[in-house]
Amino acid sequence: MTAVHPADWATARRRAETLRTRHPHAADVLTLYLALLDVWEESAAAARDTRPDSLAAWSARHVLPRVVAATAYGPEPLAARAAGVGEPALRAWLAGDETLGPVERYVARAATRGPLTAVDAGAACAADPAPRGGRRCPDCGGPPQLSYRTDAGDRLVSGRRMLQCARCAASWACAAHTCAGCGETSRRTVYAEHREGTAVGRRDADGSEFGHLRVEACTGCSRYLVDVDLGRDPRAVPEADELTALPLGLYAGEQGFTKLTPNVMGL
Amino acid sequence: MEDTTRREFMGIGAAATGALGVSALGFDLGPAHTVRQRLRIEGATVSRSVCPYCAVGCSLLAYTRRTGRKTELLQIEGDPDSPVNEGTLCPKGASSLELAVSRRRVPSPLYRAPGATEFKRVSWEFTLDKLARNIKASRDRTLVTKDADGNTVNRCEGIAFAGGAAFSSEEGYLATKVMRGLGVVHLEQQARV
Numbered sequence: 001m002t003a004v005h006p007a008d009w010a011t012a013r014r015r016a017e018t019l020r021t022r023h024p025h026a027a028d029v030l031t032l033y034l035a036l037l038d039v040w041e042e043s044a045a046a047a048r049d050t051r052p053d054s055l056a057a058w059s060a061r062h063v064l065p066r067v068v069a070a071t072a073y074g075p076e077p078l079a080a081r082a083a084g085v086g087e088p089a090l091r092a093w094l095a096g097d098e099t100l101g102p103v104e105r106y107v108a109r110a111a112t113r114g115p116l117t118a119v120d121a122g123a124a125c126a127a128d129p130a131p132r133g134g135r136r137c138p139d140c141g142g143p144p145q146l147s148y149r150t151d152a153g154d155r156l157v158s159g160r161r162m163l164q165c166a167r168c169a170a171s172w173a174c175a176a177h178t179c180a181g182c183g184e185t186s187r188r189t190v191y192a193e194h195r196e197g198t199a200v201g202r203r204d205a206d207g208s209e210f211g212h213l214r215v216e217a218c219t220g221c222s223r224y225l226v227d228v229d230l231g232r233d234p235r236a237v238p239e240a241d242e243l244t245a246l247p248l249g250l251y252a253g254e255q256g257f258t259k260l261t262p263n264v265m266g267l
Numbered sequence: 268m269e270d271t272t273r274r275e276f277m278g279i280g281a282a283a284t285g286a287l288g289v290s291a292l293g294f295d296l297g298p299a300h301t302v303r304q305r306l307r308i309e310g311a312t313v314s315r316s317v318c319p320y321c322a323v324g325c326s327l328l329a330y331t332r333r334t335g336r337k338t339e340l341l342q343i344e345g346d347p348d349s350p351v352n353e354g355t356l357c358p359k360g361a362s363s364l365e366l367a368v369s370r371r372r373v374p375s376p377l378y379r380a381p382g383a384t385e386f387k388r389v390s391w392e393f394t395l396d397k398l399a400r401n402i403k404a405s406r407d408r409t410l411v412t413k414d415a416d417g418n419t420v421n422r423c424e425g426i427a428f429a430g431g432a433a434f435s436s437e438e439g440y441l442a443t444k445v446m447r448g449l450g451v452v453h454l455e456q457q458a459r460v
Contacts, residue, residue: 025298075293102291149347156361158328158347158354175348176328177315190330194307198368199342209306217310246296247303255310266292 009041015237019244023209026244028075029265033243035070036264039063040114047115055124056094059111060087067110082107093167096128096141102266109264113169116140121168133172135163135180142167143261144180144225147216148238151230159231164238166261179218180225181260190227191215191251212236213245215252224249224257243267311341318360319433322457325352325360340367402426406449427453434458 013034020030043063052058064085071082085107092100093108100108116124121140122132130141137144145166150159161176178185192214212233217224226245228238246267249259288296311330318325326349330342343364347354366372376394377386409425428446430439439458446454 023302025302028294075295077293106292152354154355156345156356156358158344160347160354176346177313177348188313189310190313191308191310194309198340198364209302246299247306248308250296250299250303251306251308265290265294267290267294 009037009044012237012240013037015235016240016243018235019240023244026246029243029246029267030240032071032074032265033240035073036067036110036113039066039070039110040117042066043114044118048118051119052115055112055115055119056087056091059115060090063111063115064090064107067107071107071110078103078106091127094125094127096125096130106264106266109167112167113264116168121170125167135174135178135183137163137165137168137170138172139170140165140168144174145169145261145263146226146228146238146242147174147180148228148236149176149231151234155231161227166263169239179221179223180216181218181223182221184218184220189217189219191217191248191255210245210248213241213248215245215248215257217252217255217257222257223260224252225260239263315346316343317433318356318363319366319431320359320363322432323351324432325349325356327356327360327363340364402449410450421450422452423450424452426451428455430456430458432457 016030016034016037020027020034023030043059043066046062047055047058050058064087068079068082071079081103085104089100089104089108090111093105094112112124121137125140125142128141130136130143132138132141135144136142142165144163146164148162148164148171150162152159158176160173162171163174163180164171174180175185177188179188193208193210195208212229214227214229215224216227226242226248228236228241230236230238233241242263243265249267252259288300290296309332311332314329314331316327316329318327326346327343328346329340332339332341343356343361345352345354345356345360376389376391378389378394378397379386405425406423410421410423412419412421414420426446426449428442428451430442434442434456435458439456442456443454
Protein backbone atom coordinates (compact mmCIF):
# COMPACT_ATOMS: atom_id res chain seq x y z
CA MET A 1 0.00 0.00 0.00
CA THR A 2 1.28 3.44 -0.89
CA ALA A 3 0.66 6.11 1.69
CA VAL A 4 0.60 9.65 0.36
CA HIS A 5 1.24 12.28 2.96
CA PRO A 6 -1.15 15.23 2.67
CA ALA A 7 1.90 17.46 2.19
CA ASP A 8 2.68 15.57 -1.03
CA TRP A 9 -0.53 16.82 -2.65
CA ALA A 10 0.34 20.38 -1.64
CA THR A 11 3.87 19.96 -3.02
CA ALA A 12 2.51 18.65 -6.31
CA ARG A 13 0.06 21.55 -6.48
CA ARG A 14 2.76 24.15 -5.88
CA ARG A 15 5.03 22.53 -8.43
CA ALA A 16 2.30 22.33 -11.06
CA GLU A 17 1.51 26.02 -10.56
CA THR A 18 5.19 26.90 -10.96
CA LEU A 19 5.51 24.76 -14.07
CA ARG A 20 2.37 26.24 -15.59
CA THR A 21 3.97 29.67 -15.43
CA ARG A 22 7.32 28.43 -16.68
CA HIS A 23 6.06 26.25 -19.55
CA PRO A 24 3.23 27.88 -21.52
CA HIS A 25 3.18 24.93 -23.91
CA ALA A 26 1.95 22.74 -21.03
CA ALA A 27 -0.42 25.26 -19.45
CA ASP A 28 -3.60 23.48 -20.60
CA VAL A 29 -2.41 20.13 -19.39
CA LEU A 30 -1.27 21.48 -16.04
CA THR A 31 -4.51 23.37 -15.49
CA LEU A 32 -6.45 20.15 -15.81
CA TYR A 33 -3.87 18.36 -13.65
CA LEU A 34 -4.33 20.95 -10.93
CA ALA A 35 -8.08 20.47 -11.02
CA LEU A 36 -7.62 16.72 -10.75
CA LEU A 37 -5.20 17.09 -7.85
CA ASP A 38 -8.02 18.52 -5.74
CA VAL A 39 -10.20 15.55 -6.63
CA TRP A 40 -7.43 13.08 -5.88
CA GLU A 41 -6.57 14.56 -2.52
CA GLU A 42 -10.16 14.58 -1.30
CA SER A 43 -11.01 11.18 -2.71
CA ALA A 44 -7.90 9.69 -1.12
CA ALA A 45 -8.96 11.00 2.29
CA ALA A 46 -12.49 9.72 1.78
CA ALA A 47 -11.31 6.28 0.67
CA ARG A 48 -9.00 6.08 3.67
CA ASP A 49 -11.98 6.65 5.96
CA THR A 50 -14.42 4.46 4.05
CA ARG A 51 -12.25 1.46 3.12
CA PRO A 52 -14.51 0.48 0.17
CA ASP A 53 -14.96 -3.20 -0.66
CA SER A 54 -15.19 -2.51 -4.38
CA LEU A 55 -12.98 0.36 -5.42
CA ALA A 56 -14.46 0.56 -8.92
CA ALA A 57 -18.02 0.85 -7.64
CA TRP A 58 -17.09 3.29 -4.89
CA SER A 59 -15.03 5.48 -7.21
CA ALA A 60 -17.76 5.47 -9.84
CA ARG A 61 -20.24 6.66 -7.27
CA HIS A 62 -18.15 9.16 -5.33
CA VAL A 63 -15.19 10.23 -7.50
CA LEU A 64 -16.32 9.95 -11.09
CA PRO A 65 -18.80 12.88 -10.95
CA ARG A 66 -16.05 15.07 -9.52
CA VAL A 67 -13.62 13.99 -12.24
CA VAL A 68 -16.18 14.85 -14.89
CA ALA A 69 -16.69 18.25 -13.29
CA ALA A 70 -12.92 18.87 -13.07
CA THR A 71 -12.54 17.91 -16.73
CA ALA A 72 -14.35 21.11 -17.59
CA TYR A 73 -10.90 22.67 -17.14
CA GLY A 74 -9.62 20.49 -19.99
CA PRO A 75 -10.32 20.45 -23.73
CA GLU A 76 -13.97 20.86 -24.58
CA PRO A 77 -14.40 17.59 -26.52
CA LEU A 78 -12.91 15.66 -23.61
CA ALA A 79 -15.25 17.27 -21.10
CA ALA A 80 -18.24 16.41 -23.29
CA ARG A 81 -17.25 12.78 -23.76
CA ALA A 82 -16.07 12.14 -20.19
CA ALA A 83 -19.61 12.31 -18.86
CA GLY A 84 -20.51 9.18 -20.79
CA VAL A 85 -17.95 6.95 -19.08
CA GLY A 86 -19.13 4.69 -16.27
CA GLU A 87 -18.09 2.05 -13.77
CA PRO A 88 -17.24 -0.66 -16.35
CA ALA A 89 -14.32 1.48 -17.57
CA LEU A 90 -12.98 1.84 -14.02
CA ARG A 91 -13.34 -1.87 -13.43
CA ALA A 92 -11.55 -2.60 -16.70
CA TRP A 93 -8.69 -0.21 -15.87
CA LEU A 94 -8.16 -1.83 -12.46
CA ALA A 95 -8.18 -5.25 -14.14
CA GLY A 96 -5.47 -4.23 -16.62
CA ASP A 97 -7.78 -4.20 -19.65
CA GLU A 98 -5.76 -2.82 -22.55
CA THR A 99 -8.63 -2.16 -24.91
CA LEU A 100 -9.92 1.02 -23.27
CA GLY A 101 -10.20 4.03 -25.55
CA PRO A 102 -8.33 7.25 -24.73
CA VAL A 103 -11.28 9.00 -23.05
CA GLU A 104 -12.35 5.93 -21.07
CA ARG A 105 -8.80 5.43 -19.96
CA TYR A 106 -8.44 9.06 -18.93
CA VAL A 107 -11.61 8.97 -16.84
CA ALA A 108 -10.77 5.60 -15.30
CA ARG A 109 -7.27 6.73 -14.37
CA ALA A 110 -8.42 10.05 -13.01
CA ALA A 111 -11.19 8.46 -10.95
CA THR A 112 -9.02 5.78 -9.35
CA ARG A 113 -5.70 7.62 -8.96
CA GLY A 114 -6.59 9.26 -5.64
CA PRO A 115 -8.33 6.32 -3.90
CA LEU A 116 -5.61 3.89 -4.99
CA THR A 117 -3.06 5.82 -2.94
CA ALA A 118 -5.14 5.28 0.20
CA VAL A 119 -6.29 1.66 -0.06
CA ASP A 120 -4.56 -1.67 -0.65
CA ALA A 121 -3.74 -1.25 -4.34
CA GLY A 122 -2.81 -4.91 -4.65
CA ALA A 123 -6.25 -6.01 -3.50
CA ALA A 124 -8.03 -3.36 -5.56
CA CYS A 125 -6.25 -4.57 -8.71
CA ALA A 126 -6.40 -8.28 -7.87
CA ALA A 127 -8.21 -8.96 -11.16
CA ASP A 128 -5.17 -7.80 -13.14
CA PRO A 129 -3.14 -10.91 -14.07
CA ALA A 130 0.03 -8.87 -14.71
CA PRO A 131 3.09 -10.03 -12.73
CA ARG A 132 4.11 -8.07 -9.65
CA GLY A 133 7.63 -6.72 -9.33
CA GLY A 134 10.47 -6.32 -11.82
CA ARG A 135 9.36 -3.86 -14.46
CA ARG A 136 5.75 -3.84 -13.20
CA CYS A 137 4.46 -2.23 -10.03
CA PRO A 138 5.09 -4.52 -7.07
CA ASP A 139 1.84 -3.33 -5.46
CA CYS A 140 -0.77 -3.43 -8.23
CA GLY A 141 1.06 -4.80 -11.31
CA GLY A 142 0.56 -1.56 -13.24
CA PRO A 143 3.00 -0.44 -15.96
CA PRO A 144 5.68 2.19 -15.29
CA GLN A 145 4.60 5.72 -16.14
CA LEU A 146 7.95 7.41 -15.72
CA SER A 147 11.43 7.04 -14.33
CA TYR A 148 13.11 9.30 -11.82
CA ARG A 149 16.45 9.53 -10.01
CA THR A 150 16.48 10.23 -6.33
CA ASP A 151 18.47 13.16 -5.03
CA ALA A 152 21.60 11.89 -3.27
CA GLY A 153 22.56 15.40 -2.17
CA ASP A 154 26.05 15.18 -3.64
CA ARG A 155 27.18 15.74 -7.22
CA LEU A 156 29.53 12.76 -7.03
CA VAL A 157 26.78 10.42 -5.90
CA SER A 158 24.14 9.14 -8.31
CA GLY A 159 20.72 8.49 -6.80
CA ARG A 160 18.76 5.29 -7.35
CA ARG A 161 16.63 4.97 -10.44
CA MET A 162 12.98 4.55 -9.54
CA LEU A 163 9.92 3.77 -11.64
CA GLN A 164 6.52 5.21 -10.84
CA CYS A 165 3.35 3.23 -11.46
CA ALA A 166 0.86 4.60 -13.99
CA ARG A 167 -2.04 3.21 -11.97
CA CYS A 168 -1.39 3.65 -8.24
CA ALA A 169 1.63 6.02 -8.40
CA ALA A 170 3.74 3.73 -6.18
CA SER A 171 7.50 3.85 -6.78
CA TRP A 172 9.97 1.01 -6.91
CA ALA A 173 13.67 0.68 -7.68
CA CYS A 174 14.78 -0.56 -11.10
CA ALA A 175 18.36 -0.86 -12.36
CA ALA A 176 19.50 2.32 -14.08
CA HIS A 177 20.83 0.52 -17.15
CA THR A 178 17.72 -1.60 -17.71
CA CYS A 179 14.95 -0.77 -20.18
CA ALA A 180 11.69 -0.49 -18.25
CA GLY A 181 9.85 -1.88 -21.25
CA CYS A 182 11.71 -5.01 -22.34
CA GLY A 183 14.43 -5.47 -19.73
CA GLU A 184 17.27 -4.98 -22.21
CA THR A 185 20.48 -4.01 -20.43
CA SER A 186 22.48 -2.75 -23.39
CA ARG A 187 21.87 -0.42 -26.33
CA ARG A 188 20.17 2.19 -24.16
CA THR A 189 20.11 5.75 -25.42
CA VAL A 190 19.19 8.91 -23.58
CA TYR A 191 18.06 12.09 -25.31
CA ALA A 192 18.39 15.40 -23.53
CA GLU A 193 18.85 19.07 -24.17
CA HIS A 194 22.30 19.87 -25.54
CA ARG A 195 24.98 20.92 -23.06
CA GLU A 196 28.47 22.16 -23.69
CA GLY A 197 31.51 20.32 -22.41
CA THR A 198 31.96 17.20 -20.36
CA ALA A 199 30.84 16.42 -16.83
CA VAL A 200 31.56 14.18 -13.89
CA GLY A 201 28.67 13.01 -11.71
CA ARG A 202 25.34 14.76 -11.68
CA ARG A 203 25.21 18.10 -13.42
CA ASP A 204 23.17 21.00 -12.17
CA ALA A 205 20.13 21.86 -14.24
CA ASP A 206 22.10 25.10 -14.96
CA GLY A 207 19.02 27.05 -15.95
CA SER A 208 18.27 25.08 -19.09
CA GLU A 209 14.60 24.61 -19.91
CA PHE A 210 14.55 20.83 -19.52
CA GLY A 211 17.82 20.34 -17.64
CA HIS A 212 16.45 17.67 -15.32
CA LEU A 213 14.40 15.83 -17.92
CA ARG A 214 15.52 13.34 -20.49
CA VAL A 215 14.13 10.61 -22.65
CA GLU A 216 15.32 7.09 -21.90
CA ALA A 217 14.93 5.12 -25.09
CA CYS A 218 15.61 1.50 -25.92
CA THR A 219 16.71 0.61 -29.42
CA GLY A 220 15.73 -2.98 -28.69
CA CYS A 221 11.99 -2.44 -28.23
CA SER A 222 11.78 1.11 -29.66
CA ARG A 223 10.03 2.40 -26.57
CA TYR A 224 10.85 5.23 -24.21
CA LEU A 225 9.87 6.88 -21.00
CA VAL A 226 10.68 10.25 -19.50
CA ASP A 227 13.27 10.35 -16.73
CA VAL A 228 13.16 13.09 -14.10
CA ASP A 229 16.45 13.71 -12.30
CA LEU A 230 15.77 14.98 -8.79
CA GLY A 231 19.53 15.31 -8.31
CA ARG A 232 19.47 18.14 -10.83
CA ASP A 233 16.26 19.68 -9.60
CA PRO A 234 15.29 18.54 -6.09
CA ARG A 235 12.09 20.61 -6.29
CA ALA A 236 10.76 18.56 -9.16
CA VAL A 237 7.67 16.40 -8.69
CA PRO A 238 8.10 13.62 -11.25
CA GLU A 239 4.42 13.23 -12.11
CA ALA A 240 3.97 16.97 -12.67
CA ASP A 241 7.29 17.57 -14.42
CA GLU A 242 6.70 14.69 -16.78
CA LEU A 243 3.65 16.54 -18.13
CA THR A 244 5.93 19.32 -19.37
CA ALA A 245 8.23 16.95 -21.28
CA LEU A 246 6.03 16.81 -24.36
CA PRO A 247 8.63 18.51 -26.63
CA LEU A 248 11.11 15.79 -25.69
CA GLY A 249 8.43 13.20 -26.37
CA LEU A 250 7.78 14.68 -29.79
CA TYR A 251 11.50 14.40 -30.53
CA ALA A 252 11.50 10.76 -29.38
CA GLY A 253 8.57 10.11 -31.71
CA GLU A 254 10.55 11.59 -34.59
CA GLN A 255 13.34 9.13 -33.77
CA GLY A 256 10.90 6.23 -34.06
CA PHE A 257 10.26 5.60 -30.37
CA THR A 258 6.87 5.06 -28.74
CA LYS A 259 6.10 6.00 -25.17
CA LEU A 260 5.92 3.03 -22.86
CA THR A 261 2.77 4.30 -21.14
CA PRO A 262 1.00 7.57 -22.02
CA ASN A 263 0.42 9.72 -18.95
CA VAL A 264 -3.02 10.44 -17.52
CA MET A 265 -3.48 13.17 -20.13
CA GLY A 266 -2.87 10.63 -22.89
CA LEU A 267 0.43 12.25 -23.90
CA MET B 268 11.69 -8.33 -25.76
CA GLU B 269 7.91 -8.34 -25.40
CA ASP B 270 5.52 -7.90 -28.31
CA THR B 271 3.62 -4.66 -28.63
CA THR B 272 0.41 -4.99 -26.63
CA ARG B 273 -2.89 -3.40 -27.48
CA ARG B 274 -2.28 -0.87 -24.72
CA GLU B 275 0.94 0.23 -26.39
CA PHE B 276 -0.81 0.22 -29.76
CA MET B 277 -3.26 2.72 -28.33
CA GLY B 278 -0.27 4.81 -27.29
CA ILE B 279 1.05 4.69 -30.82
CA GLY B 280 -2.37 5.80 -32.01
CA ALA B 281 -2.31 8.71 -29.61
CA ALA B 282 1.13 9.75 -30.82
CA ALA B 283 0.00 9.54 -34.41
CA THR B 284 -2.95 11.77 -33.63
CA GLY B 285 -0.53 14.13 -31.95
CA ALA B 286 1.39 14.50 -35.16
CA LEU B 287 -1.67 16.23 -36.57
CA GLY B 288 -1.50 18.95 -33.91
CA VAL B 289 -4.14 17.78 -31.45
CA SER B 290 -3.76 14.95 -28.96
CA ALA B 291 -6.19 12.07 -28.64
CA LEU B 292 -7.88 13.89 -25.74
CA GLY B 293 -8.03 17.18 -27.60
CA PHE B 294 -4.99 19.05 -26.23
CA ASP B 295 -3.40 21.48 -28.68
CA LEU B 296 0.12 20.26 -29.40
CA GLY B 297 1.10 23.27 -31.49
CA PRO B 298 2.94 25.13 -28.71
CA ALA B 299 4.85 21.96 -27.80
CA HIS B 300 5.86 21.53 -31.45
CA THR B 301 7.16 25.11 -31.43
CA VAL B 302 9.25 24.43 -28.32
CA ARG B 303 10.49 21.19 -29.84
CA GLN B 304 11.69 23.00 -32.96
CA ARG B 305 13.88 25.43 -31.06
CA LEU B 306 15.29 22.81 -28.67
CA ARG B 307 18.67 21.34 -29.45
CA ILE B 308 18.33 17.73 -28.36
CA GLU B 309 21.15 15.24 -28.48
CA GLY B 310 21.37 11.53 -27.84
CA ALA B 311 23.99 9.69 -25.82
CA THR B 312 24.63 6.01 -25.32
CA VAL B 313 24.87 4.76 -21.74
CA SER B 314 27.46 2.08 -21.05
CA ARG B 315 28.71 0.47 -17.87
CA SER B 316 32.41 0.60 -17.08
CA VAL B 317 34.82 0.15 -14.20
CA CYS B 318 37.07 2.76 -12.63
CA PRO B 319 40.67 2.02 -13.66
CA TYR B 320 42.36 3.18 -10.48
CA CYS B 321 42.31 1.43 -7.13
CA ALA B 322 41.42 -2.09 -6.11
CA VAL B 323 37.87 -1.25 -5.03
CA GLY B 324 36.62 -1.56 -8.61
CA CYS B 325 33.85 1.06 -8.56
CA SER B 326 31.28 0.76 -11.32
CA LEU B 327 30.70 3.72 -13.64
CA LEU B 328 28.04 4.78 -16.09
CA ALA B 329 29.64 6.39 -19.12
CA TYR B 330 27.69 8.59 -21.55
CA THR B 331 29.15 8.65 -25.04
CA ARG B 332 28.19 10.17 -28.36
CA ARG B 333 29.27 8.88 -31.73
CA THR B 334 30.02 11.50 -34.35
CA GLY B 335 31.01 9.91 -37.64
CA ARG B 336 33.80 7.47 -36.75
CA LYS B 337 34.68 9.20 -33.51
CA THR B 338 33.22 8.32 -30.11
CA GLU B 339 33.16 11.19 -27.66
CA LEU B 340 32.92 10.73 -23.88
CA LEU B 341 30.44 13.24 -22.46
CA GLN B 342 29.91 12.32 -18.84
CA ILE B 343 30.68 9.73 -16.20
CA GLU B 344 28.87 9.04 -12.96
CA GLY B 345 28.82 6.35 -10.31
CA ASP B 346 26.55 3.41 -11.04
CA PRO B 347 23.76 3.54 -8.43
CA ASP B 348 23.09 -0.16 -8.90
CA SER B 349 26.62 -1.29 -8.14
CA PRO B 350 26.89 -3.06 -4.77
CA VAL B 351 30.51 -1.86 -4.63
CA ASN B 352 30.08 1.92 -4.78
CA GLU B 353 26.27 2.42 -4.80
CA GLY B 354 26.45 5.44 -7.10
CA THR B 355 29.39 7.14 -5.44
CA LEU B 356 32.65 8.29 -6.98
CA CYS B 357 35.76 9.35 -5.09
CA PRO B 358 37.60 12.44 -6.36
CA LYS B 359 40.23 10.28 -8.01
CA GLY B 360 37.65 8.11 -9.73
CA ALA B 361 35.80 11.22 -10.85
CA SER B 362 39.00 12.44 -12.47
CA SER B 363 39.15 9.32 -14.65
CA LEU B 364 37.14 11.30 -17.19
CA GLU B 365 40.38 13.20 -17.80
CA LEU B 366 41.97 10.01 -19.09
CA ALA B 367 39.85 10.39 -22.19
CA VAL B 368 39.20 14.09 -22.60
CA SER B 369 42.04 16.03 -20.94
CA ARG B 370 43.73 18.53 -23.25
CA ARG B 371 46.98 17.76 -21.43
CA ARG B 372 46.79 14.08 -22.20
CA VAL B 373 49.89 12.87 -24.14
CA PRO B 374 48.50 11.53 -27.41
CA SER B 375 51.58 9.57 -28.55
CA PRO B 376 54.74 8.06 -27.05
CA LEU B 377 57.64 10.38 -26.15
CA TYR B 378 61.27 9.26 -26.13
CA ARG B 379 64.37 10.85 -24.67
CA ALA B 380 67.48 9.25 -26.09
CA PRO B 381 70.51 8.70 -23.84
CA GLY B 382 72.31 12.05 -23.45
CA ALA B 383 69.44 14.03 -24.96
CA THR B 384 67.81 16.89 -23.04
CA GLU B 385 64.43 16.88 -24.78
CA PHE B 386 61.71 14.32 -25.34
CA LYS B 387 60.70 13.76 -28.92
CA ARG B 388 57.52 12.27 -30.32
CA VAL B 389 57.99 8.74 -31.67
CA SER B 390 55.80 6.12 -33.27
CA TRP B 391 54.18 3.22 -31.45
CA GLU B 392 56.17 0.87 -33.71
CA PHE B 393 59.42 2.43 -32.49
CA THR B 394 58.22 2.38 -28.88
CA LEU B 395 57.14 -1.24 -28.78
CA ASP B 396 60.31 -2.31 -30.55
CA LYS B 397 62.44 -0.31 -28.08
CA LEU B 398 60.58 -1.74 -25.09
CA ALA B 399 61.00 -5.27 -26.39
CA ARG B 400 64.71 -4.77 -26.96
CA ASN B 401 65.24 -3.28 -23.50
CA ILE B 402 63.25 -6.05 -21.80
CA LYS B 403 65.20 -8.67 -23.73
CA ALA B 404 68.53 -7.00 -22.83
CA SER B 405 67.61 -6.76 -19.12
CA ARG B 406 66.38 -10.30 -19.06
CA ASP B 407 69.53 -11.67 -20.74
CA ARG B 408 71.75 -9.61 -18.45
CA THR B 409 70.07 -10.63 -15.17
CA LEU B 410 68.92 -14.19 -15.82
CA VAL B 411 70.17 -16.55 -13.11
CA THR B 412 70.35 -20.10 -14.40
CA LYS B 413 71.56 -21.82 -11.20
CA ASP B 414 71.31 -20.88 -7.54
CA ALA B 415 74.10 -21.05 -4.95
CA ASP B 416 73.45 -24.76 -4.38
CA GLY B 417 73.72 -25.55 -8.09
CA ASN B 418 69.98 -26.06 -8.63
CA THR B 419 68.64 -25.00 -12.04
CA VAL B 420 66.33 -21.99 -11.48
CA ASN B 421 66.36 -19.92 -14.74
CA ARG B 422 64.98 -16.84 -13.01
CA CYS B 423 65.16 -13.21 -14.08
CA GLU B 424 65.95 -10.98 -11.12
CA GLY B 425 66.33 -7.72 -13.05
CA ILE B 426 62.67 -7.16 -13.98
CA ALA B 427 59.63 -6.73 -11.76
CA PHE B 428 56.01 -6.62 -12.90
CA ALA B 429 53.03 -4.94 -11.21
CA GLY B 430 49.53 -5.54 -12.60
CA GLY B 431 46.90 -2.81 -12.42
CA ALA B 432 43.77 -2.74 -10.29
CA ALA B 433 41.38 -3.02 -13.21
CA PHE B 434 42.97 -6.14 -14.66
CA SER B 435 40.43 -8.75 -15.62
CA SER B 436 41.04 -12.42 -14.85
CA GLU B 437 42.07 -12.99 -18.45
CA GLU B 438 44.49 -10.07 -18.50
CA GLY B 439 46.02 -11.23 -15.22
CA TYR B 440 46.41 -14.74 -16.58
CA LEU B 441 48.05 -13.47 -19.78
CA ALA B 442 50.42 -11.16 -17.89
CA THR B 443 51.45 -13.95 -15.56
CA LYS B 444 52.11 -16.31 -18.46
CA VAL B 445 54.24 -13.74 -20.31
CA MET B 446 56.25 -12.80 -17.22
CA ARG B 447 56.79 -16.40 -16.14
CA GLY B 448 57.96 -17.09 -19.71
CA LEU B 449 60.64 -14.47 -19.23
CA GLY B 450 61.60 -16.00 -15.88
CA VAL B 451 60.33 -13.03 -13.89
CA VAL B 452 59.78 -13.93 -10.23
CA HIS B 453 59.02 -10.45 -8.84
CA LEU B 454 55.40 -10.52 -9.95
CA GLU B 455 52.54 -8.72 -8.19
CA GLN B 456 48.90 -8.07 -9.03
CA GLN B 457 46.53 -5.55 -7.55
CA ALA B 458 43.58 -6.84 -9.54
CA ARG B 459 40.31 -7.11 -7.64
CA VAL B 460 37.77 -6.77 -10.40
